[in-house]
Amino acid sequence: MTNSMRYVSLKANIDGLPKESDFEFKDAPFPELKESQFIAENHFVSVDPGMRSRLSGVTGYAPCVKPGEAVSGFAIGRVLESCNAAYKKGDMVTMGGSWASHSVFGGAGFAFKLPEVDIPASLFLGVLGIPGMTSYFGLKRIGRFQKGDHILVTSAAGPVGATAGQLAKHWGAASVTGIAGSEEKCNWLTEKAGFDTAINYKTESDLAGAISRACPEGVDVLFDNVGNAMIDTVLPMMRFNGRIIVSGQTADYNVPLEERHGIKNTIEFIASRLLMQGLVVFDDIPNFVKAQNEMSILIQEGKLVYKEKIFEGLETLPSAFCGLFKGENFGRQLVKVGSF
Ligand SMILES: NC(=O)c1ccc[n+]([C@@H]2O[C@H](COP(=O)([O-])OP(=O)(O)OC[C@H]3O[C@@H](n4cnc5c(N)ncnc54)[C@H](OP(=O)(O)O)[C@@H]3O)[C@@H](O)[C@H]2O)c1
Known part of the structure:
Protein backbone atom coordinates (compact mmCIF):
# COMPACT_ATOMS: atom_id res chain seq x y z
CA MET A 1 0.00 0.00 0.00
CA THR A 2 1.31 3.44 -0.94
CA ASN A 3 1.67 5.89 1.91
CA SER A 4 1.58 9.04 -0.15
CA MET A 5 -1.14 11.08 -1.75
CA ARG A 6 -1.35 13.18 -4.91
CA TYR A 7 -3.36 16.37 -4.79
CA VAL A 8 -4.30 19.47 -6.76
CA SER A 9 -3.15 22.68 -5.15
CA LEU A 10 -3.94 26.31 -5.84
CA LYS A 11 -0.92 28.14 -7.35
CA ALA A 12 -2.04 31.68 -6.47
CA ASN A 13 -5.27 33.48 -5.59
CA ILE A 14 -7.50 33.70 -8.67
CA ASP A 15 -8.89 36.86 -10.31
CA GLY A 16 -11.68 36.48 -12.86
CA LEU A 17 -12.49 33.23 -14.60
CA PRO A 18 -10.46 30.27 -13.30
CA LYS A 19 -7.98 28.61 -15.70
CA GLU A 20 -6.37 25.19 -15.62
CA SER A 21 -3.00 26.90 -15.14
CA ASP A 22 -4.21 28.26 -11.77
CA PHE A 23 -3.64 24.76 -10.36
CA GLU A 24 -0.72 22.37 -10.01
CA PHE A 25 -0.23 18.76 -8.92
CA LYS A 26 1.76 17.84 -5.82
CA ASP A 27 2.60 14.76 -3.77
CA ALA A 28 2.80 14.43 -0.01
CA PRO A 29 3.21 11.61 2.51
CA PHE A 30 0.13 10.61 4.51
CA PRO A 31 -0.16 12.74 7.65
CA GLU A 32 0.21 11.13 11.07
CA LEU A 33 -3.40 10.57 12.15
CA LYS A 34 -4.53 12.07 15.46
CA GLU A 35 -7.49 11.12 17.66
CA SER A 36 -10.85 11.31 15.72
CA GLN A 37 -9.16 11.53 12.32
CA PHE A 38 -9.26 9.06 9.43
CA ILE A 39 -7.90 8.86 5.91
CA ALA A 40 -9.95 7.58 2.99
CA GLU A 41 -8.97 6.58 -0.53
CA ASN A 42 -11.12 8.77 -2.79
CA HIS A 43 -13.29 7.15 -5.44
CA PHE A 44 -15.12 10.26 -6.61
CA VAL A 45 -14.42 13.95 -6.01
CA SER A 46 -16.80 16.77 -6.87
CA VAL A 47 -16.18 20.14 -8.51
CA ASP A 48 -18.50 22.85 -7.19
CA PRO A 49 -19.10 26.42 -8.40
CA GLY A 50 -19.21 27.61 -4.77
CA MET A 51 -15.53 26.64 -4.42
CA ARG A 52 -14.66 29.59 -6.69
CA SER A 53 -15.42 32.11 -3.94
CA ARG A 54 -12.84 30.39 -1.71
CA LEU A 55 -10.02 30.72 -4.26
CA SER A 56 -9.73 34.54 -4.27
CA GLY A 57 -8.08 34.90 -0.86
CA VAL A 58 -11.24 36.23 0.77
CA THR A 59 -12.82 34.26 3.60
CA GLY A 60 -16.61 34.10 3.45
CA TYR A 61 -18.80 31.57 5.23
CA ALA A 62 -16.08 28.99 4.64
CA PRO A 63 -12.33 29.67 4.94
CA CYS A 64 -10.44 30.49 1.76
CA VAL A 65 -8.02 27.99 0.23
CA LYS A 66 -4.49 29.37 0.49
CA PRO A 67 -1.94 29.06 -2.32
CA GLY A 68 -0.10 25.77 -1.93
CA GLU A 69 -2.99 24.07 -0.18
CA ALA A 70 -5.10 21.27 -1.64
CA VAL A 71 -8.38 22.50 -3.12
CA SER A 72 -11.45 21.23 -1.27
CA GLY A 73 -14.16 19.10 -2.82
CA PHE A 74 -16.72 16.64 -1.61
CA ALA A 75 -15.53 13.07 -1.81
CA ILE A 76 -16.72 9.51 -1.70
CA GLY A 77 -14.13 6.99 -0.65
CA ARG A 78 -13.15 3.99 1.43
CA VAL A 79 -11.56 4.39 4.86
CA LEU A 80 -7.95 3.19 4.82
CA GLU A 81 -6.85 4.00 8.35
CA SER A 82 -8.84 5.39 11.23
CA CYS A 83 -8.40 6.85 14.69
CA ASN A 84 -12.15 7.49 14.88
CA ALA A 85 -14.34 4.79 16.45
CA ALA A 86 -17.33 5.76 14.28
CA TYR A 87 -15.43 5.05 11.02
CA LYS A 88 -13.70 1.71 10.54
CA LYS A 89 -11.23 0.58 7.91
CA GLY A 90 -13.23 -0.46 4.83
CA ASP A 91 -16.24 1.80 5.48
CA MET A 92 -17.55 3.71 2.45
CA VAL A 93 -17.93 7.36 3.40
CA THR A 94 -18.86 10.69 1.92
CA MET A 95 -17.12 13.72 3.35
CA GLY A 96 -15.79 17.19 2.88
CA GLY A 97 -12.53 16.10 1.25
CA SER A 98 -9.92 17.29 -1.21
CA TRP A 99 -9.12 17.30 -4.91
CA ALA A 100 -6.76 14.44 -4.21
CA SER A 101 -6.19 10.71 -4.33
CA HIS A 102 -7.05 10.63 -0.61
CA SER A 103 -9.04 12.76 1.82
CA VAL A 104 -8.24 13.28 5.49
CA PHE A 105 -11.10 13.79 7.92
CA GLY A 106 -9.84 16.22 10.53
CA GLY A 107 -12.14 15.04 13.32
CA ALA A 108 -15.02 17.48 12.82
CA GLY A 109 -17.14 18.64 9.91
CA PHE A 110 -19.13 16.95 7.19
CA ALA A 111 -18.76 13.16 6.95
CA PHE A 112 -21.09 10.19 7.09
CA LYS A 113 -21.07 6.52 6.19
CA LEU A 114 -22.90 5.65 2.99
CA PRO A 115 -26.09 3.71 3.66
CA GLU A 116 -26.31 0.22 2.19
CA VAL A 117 -28.97 0.96 -0.40
CA ASP A 118 -29.36 -0.07 -4.02
CA ILE A 119 -28.42 3.35 -5.35
CA PRO A 120 -25.16 4.31 -7.13
CA ALA A 121 -22.67 5.75 -4.62
CA SER A 122 -21.98 8.77 -6.84
CA LEU A 123 -25.50 10.07 -6.17
CA PHE A 124 -24.41 10.86 -2.62
CA LEU A 125 -22.31 13.62 -4.19
CA GLY A 126 -25.19 14.83 -6.37
CA VAL A 127 -28.93 14.51 -6.09
CA LEU A 128 -28.58 12.89 -2.63
CA GLY A 129 -25.50 14.90 -1.65
CA ASP A 283 -27.09 24.11 8.90
CA ASP A 284 -29.41 21.27 7.90
CA ILE A 285 -26.99 18.34 8.39
CA PRO A 286 -29.05 16.86 11.28
CA ASN A 287 -31.96 16.41 8.86
CA PHE A 288 -30.04 15.11 5.83
CA VAL A 289 -30.87 11.43 6.36
CA LYS A 290 -34.62 12.08 6.48
CA ALA A 291 -34.42 14.07 3.23
CA GLN A 292 -32.17 11.44 1.58
CA ASN A 293 -34.59 8.66 2.49
CA GLU A 294 -37.53 10.59 1.03
CA MET A 295 -35.60 11.45 -2.13
CA SER A 296 -34.19 7.91 -2.57
CA ILE A 297 -37.73 6.61 -2.89
CA LEU A 298 -38.52 9.22 -5.54
CA ILE A 299 -35.37 8.20 -7.45
CA GLN A 300 -36.21 4.50 -7.26
CA GLU A 301 -39.74 5.23 -8.48
CA GLY A 302 -38.34 7.27 -11.41
CA LYS A 303 -39.97 10.46 -10.09
CA LEU A 304 -36.71 12.31 -9.47
CA VAL A 305 -34.28 12.25 -12.38
CA TYR A 306 -30.71 13.50 -12.51
CA LYS A 307 -27.78 13.89 -14.85
CA GLU A 308 -24.14 13.43 -14.00
CA LYS A 309 -20.93 13.67 -15.99
CA ILE A 310 -18.02 11.68 -14.63
CA PHE A 311 -14.49 12.63 -15.71
CA GLU A 312 -11.71 10.04 -15.34
CA GLY A 313 -8.51 10.78 -13.42
CA LEU A 314 -7.21 13.30 -10.94
CA GLU A 315 -5.58 15.31 -13.74
CA THR A 316 -9.02 16.25 -15.13
CA LEU A 317 -10.09 18.10 -11.94
CA PRO A 318 -8.96 21.61 -13.01
CA SER A 319 -10.66 21.41 -16.41
CA ALA A 320 -13.83 19.91 -14.91
CA PHE A 321 -13.95 22.83 -12.48
CA CYS A 322 -13.23 25.55 -15.06
CA GLY A 323 -15.97 24.11 -17.29
CA LEU A 324 -18.62 24.95 -14.68
CA PHE A 325 -18.25 28.65 -15.47
CA LYS A 326 -18.64 28.09 -19.22
CA GLY A 327 -21.89 26.12 -18.84
CA GLU A 328 -20.07 22.92 -19.91
CA ASN A 329 -21.59 20.82 -17.16
CA PHE A 330 -25.05 19.41 -17.62
CA GLY A 331 -25.96 18.03 -14.22
CA ARG A 332 -23.46 17.00 -11.56
CA GLN A 333 -19.80 17.16 -12.56
CA LEU A 334 -17.66 14.55 -10.77
CA VAL A 335 -14.18 13.15 -11.20
CA LYS A 336 -13.41 9.47 -10.65
CA VAL A 337 -9.97 9.46 -9.09
CA GLY A 338 -9.41 5.96 -7.76
CA SER A 339 -8.94 2.54 -9.30
CA PHE A 340 -11.62 0.46 -7.62
N1 LIG B 1 -25.98 27.78 -0.21
C1 LIG B 1 -25.53 26.54 -0.14
O1 LIG B 1 -25.45 25.93 0.92
C2 LIG B 1 -25.13 25.88 -1.43
C3 LIG B 1 -24.72 24.54 -1.46
C4 LIG B 1 -24.38 23.98 -2.70
C5 LIG B 1 -24.42 24.76 -3.85
N2 LIG B 1 -24.80 26.06 -3.75
C6 LIG B 1 -24.85 26.93 -4.94
O2 LIG B 1 -25.87 26.48 -5.79
C7 LIG B 1 -25.58 26.92 -7.11
C8 LIG B 1 -25.80 25.77 -8.06
O3 LIG B 1 -24.85 24.76 -7.80
P1 LIG B 1 -24.72 23.48 -8.73
O4 LIG B 1 -23.77 22.57 -8.07
O5 LIG B 1 -26.07 23.00 -9.11
O6 LIG B 1 -23.98 24.05 -10.00
P2 LIG B 1 -24.51 24.48 -11.43
O7 LIG B 1 -25.80 25.21 -11.29
O8 LIG B 1 -24.48 23.32 -12.34
O9 LIG B 1 -23.38 25.52 -11.83
C9 LIG B 1 -22.77 25.54 -13.08
C10 LIG B 1 -23.75 26.10 -14.09
O10 LIG B 1 -23.96 27.48 -13.78
C11 LIG B 1 -24.35 28.16 -14.95
N3 LIG B 1 -23.54 29.36 -15.09
C12 LIG B 1 -22.20 29.44 -15.19
N4 LIG B 1 -21.82 30.73 -15.35
C13 LIG B 1 -22.98 31.45 -15.37
C14 LIG B 1 -23.26 32.83 -15.52
N5 LIG B 1 -22.28 33.73 -15.67
N6 LIG B 1 -24.56 33.22 -15.49
C15 LIG B 1 -25.55 32.33 -15.33
N7 LIG B 1 -25.34 30.99 -15.19
C16 LIG B 1 -24.07 30.58 -15.20
C17 LIG B 1 -24.07 27.23 -16.13
O11 LIG B 1 -25.31 26.71 -16.57
P3 LIG B 1 -26.06 27.35 -17.86
O12 LIG B 1 -25.60 26.58 -19.04
O13 LIG B 1 -27.50 27.15 -17.53
O14 LIG B 1 -25.64 28.80 -17.93
C18 LIG B 1 -23.24 26.12 -15.50
O15 LIG B 1 -23.43 24.90 -16.18
C19 LIG B 1 -24.14 27.44 -7.10
O16 LIG B 1 -24.13 28.83 -7.13
C20 LIG B 1 -23.60 26.91 -5.78
O17 LIG B 1 -22.59 27.75 -5.27
C21 LIG B 1 -25.16 26.61 -2.58
Missing part, protein backbone atom coordinates in the same frame (compact mmCIF):
# COMPACT_ATOMS: atom_id res chain seq x y z
CA ILE A 130 -24.84 18.56 -0.95
CA PRO A 131 -26.57 19.79 -4.17
CA GLY A 132 -29.73 17.77 -3.52
CA MET A 133 -29.80 18.79 0.14
CA THR A 134 -29.44 22.43 -0.96
CA SER A 135 -32.51 22.01 -3.15
CA TYR A 136 -34.54 20.27 -0.47
CA PHE A 137 -33.76 22.60 2.45
CA GLY A 138 -33.60 25.67 0.26
CA LEU A 139 -37.19 25.11 -0.77
CA LYS A 140 -38.49 23.88 2.58
CA ARG A 141 -36.65 25.95 5.17
CA ILE A 142 -35.67 29.12 3.31
CA GLY A 143 -38.36 29.16 0.60
CA ARG A 144 -41.14 28.10 3.01
CA PHE A 145 -42.56 26.15 0.13
CA GLN A 146 -46.34 25.79 0.02
CA LYS A 147 -48.50 23.69 -2.24
CA GLY A 148 -49.78 25.86 -5.08
CA ASP A 149 -46.67 28.07 -5.23
CA HIS A 150 -45.36 29.32 -8.58
CA ILE A 151 -41.63 28.54 -8.66
CA LEU A 152 -38.81 30.01 -10.74
CA VAL A 153 -35.39 28.32 -10.65
CA THR A 154 -32.17 29.71 -12.12
CA SER A 155 -29.28 27.55 -13.38
CA ALA A 156 -32.09 25.05 -13.56
CA ALA A 157 -30.18 22.28 -15.34
CA GLY A 158 -27.48 22.13 -12.66
CA PRO A 159 -27.80 19.56 -9.88
CA VAL A 160 -29.22 22.08 -7.39
CA GLY A 161 -31.65 23.70 -9.81
CA ALA A 162 -32.90 20.52 -11.49
CA THR A 163 -33.54 18.83 -8.16
CA ALA A 164 -35.26 21.92 -6.72
CA GLY A 165 -37.65 22.20 -9.66
CA GLN A 166 -38.55 18.52 -9.52
CA LEU A 167 -39.09 18.50 -5.75
CA ALA A 168 -41.30 21.58 -6.03
CA LYS A 169 -43.36 19.90 -8.73
CA HIS A 170 -43.59 16.70 -6.73
CA TRP A 171 -44.71 18.61 -3.62
CA GLY A 172 -47.53 20.33 -5.51
CA ALA A 173 -46.21 23.55 -7.05
CA ALA A 174 -48.74 25.25 -9.32
CA SER A 175 -45.99 25.84 -11.90
CA VAL A 176 -42.23 25.40 -12.20
CA THR A 177 -40.18 27.45 -14.64
CA GLY A 178 -36.46 26.97 -15.19
CA ILE A 179 -33.83 29.27 -16.67
CA ALA A 180 -30.82 27.62 -18.31
CA GLY A 181 -28.14 28.33 -20.89
CA SER A 182 -28.83 26.03 -23.87
CA GLU A 183 -31.66 24.51 -25.90
CA GLU A 184 -30.47 21.04 -24.93
CA LYS A 185 -30.72 21.90 -21.23
CA CYS A 186 -34.13 23.59 -21.67
CA ASN A 187 -35.49 20.61 -23.60
CA TRP A 188 -34.32 18.18 -20.92
CA LEU A 189 -35.98 20.29 -18.21
CA THR A 190 -39.39 20.21 -19.87
CA GLU A 191 -39.21 16.75 -21.48
CA LYS A 192 -37.50 14.72 -18.74
CA ALA A 193 -37.52 16.69 -15.50
CA GLY A 194 -41.17 17.78 -15.58
CA PHE A 195 -40.63 21.56 -15.60
CA ASP A 196 -43.62 23.38 -17.12
CA THR A 197 -41.48 25.91 -18.99
CA ALA A 198 -37.78 26.55 -19.59
CA ILE A 199 -36.18 29.76 -20.82
CA ASN A 200 -32.80 29.92 -22.55
CA TYR A 201 -31.31 33.10 -21.08
CA LYS A 202 -28.47 33.08 -23.61
CA THR A 203 -30.72 33.41 -26.67
CA GLU A 204 -33.65 35.30 -25.12
CA SER A 205 -33.28 39.00 -25.98
CA ASP A 206 -35.99 40.10 -23.50
CA LEU A 207 -35.44 37.96 -20.40
CA ALA A 208 -37.91 39.89 -18.22
CA GLY A 209 -40.58 39.55 -20.91
CA ALA A 210 -39.92 35.83 -21.28
CA ILE A 211 -40.19 35.31 -17.50
CA SER A 212 -43.45 37.22 -17.28
CA ARG A 213 -44.90 35.20 -20.21
CA ALA A 214 -43.78 31.94 -18.54
CA CYS A 215 -45.08 33.04 -15.11
CA PRO A 216 -48.22 35.08 -15.95
CA GLU A 217 -49.42 34.91 -12.33
CA GLY A 218 -46.03 35.93 -10.95
CA VAL A 219 -43.45 34.10 -8.85
CA ASP A 220 -43.99 32.96 -5.26
CA VAL A 221 -40.53 31.45 -4.82
CA LEU A 222 -37.38 32.39 -6.72
CA PHE A 223 -34.69 29.72 -6.17
CA ASP A 224 -31.66 31.69 -7.29
CA ASN A 225 -28.32 30.05 -8.06
CA VAL A 226 -26.73 32.77 -10.19
CA GLY A 227 -26.75 36.18 -8.53
CA ASN A 228 -27.83 39.77 -8.29
CA ALA A 229 -28.66 40.64 -11.91
CA MET A 230 -31.12 37.77 -12.10
CA ILE A 231 -32.71 38.60 -8.74
CA ASP A 232 -33.08 42.23 -9.83
CA THR A 233 -34.79 41.16 -13.07
CA VAL A 234 -37.29 38.93 -11.24
CA LEU A 235 -38.11 41.26 -8.31
CA PRO A 236 -40.94 43.14 -10.10
CA MET A 237 -42.58 39.78 -10.93
CA MET A 238 -42.60 38.48 -7.35
CA ARG A 239 -46.04 37.82 -5.87
CA PHE A 240 -47.30 39.15 -2.55
CA ASN A 241 -45.39 37.47 0.34
CA GLY A 242 -42.93 35.98 -2.14
CA ARG A 243 -39.66 34.39 -1.02
CA ILE A 244 -36.23 34.60 -2.63
CA ILE A 245 -33.79 31.81 -1.81
CA VAL A 246 -30.21 33.03 -2.22
CA SER A 247 -28.60 29.67 -2.91
CA GLY A 248 -25.59 30.66 -5.00
CA GLN A 249 -24.04 33.39 -7.15
CA THR A 250 -22.36 31.56 -10.00
CA ALA A 251 -22.59 34.59 -12.31
CA ASP A 252 -20.93 36.80 -9.68
CA TYR A 253 -18.20 34.55 -8.28
CA ASN A 254 -15.72 35.63 -10.99
CA VAL A 255 -16.60 39.33 -10.91
CA PRO A 256 -14.91 41.81 -8.52
CA LEU A 257 -17.32 43.15 -5.89
CA GLU A 258 -17.25 46.70 -7.26
CA GLU A 259 -18.26 45.49 -10.74
CA ARG A 260 -21.18 43.32 -9.62
CA HIS A 261 -24.75 44.23 -10.51
CA GLY A 262 -26.51 45.77 -7.55
CA ILE A 263 -30.07 44.98 -6.57
CA LYS A 264 -32.00 48.10 -7.54
CA ASN A 265 -35.67 47.12 -7.47
CA THR A 266 -35.74 47.14 -3.67
CA ILE A 267 -39.11 48.94 -3.54
CA GLU A 268 -40.63 45.56 -4.43
CA PHE A 269 -39.62 44.21 -1.00
CA ILE A 270 -41.95 46.76 0.58
CA ALA A 271 -44.75 46.69 -1.96
CA SER A 272 -44.99 42.89 -2.11
CA ARG A 273 -43.80 42.13 1.48
CA LEU A 274 -40.96 39.97 0.11
CA LEU A 275 -38.43 37.92 2.03
CA MET A 276 -34.93 37.20 0.75
CA GLN A 277 -32.70 34.83 2.72
CA GLY A 278 -29.42 33.07 2.18
CA LEU A 279 -28.87 29.38 2.68
CA VAL A 280 -25.92 27.43 4.08
CA VAL A 281 -26.93 23.83 3.66
CA PHE A 282 -24.61 22.61 6.41
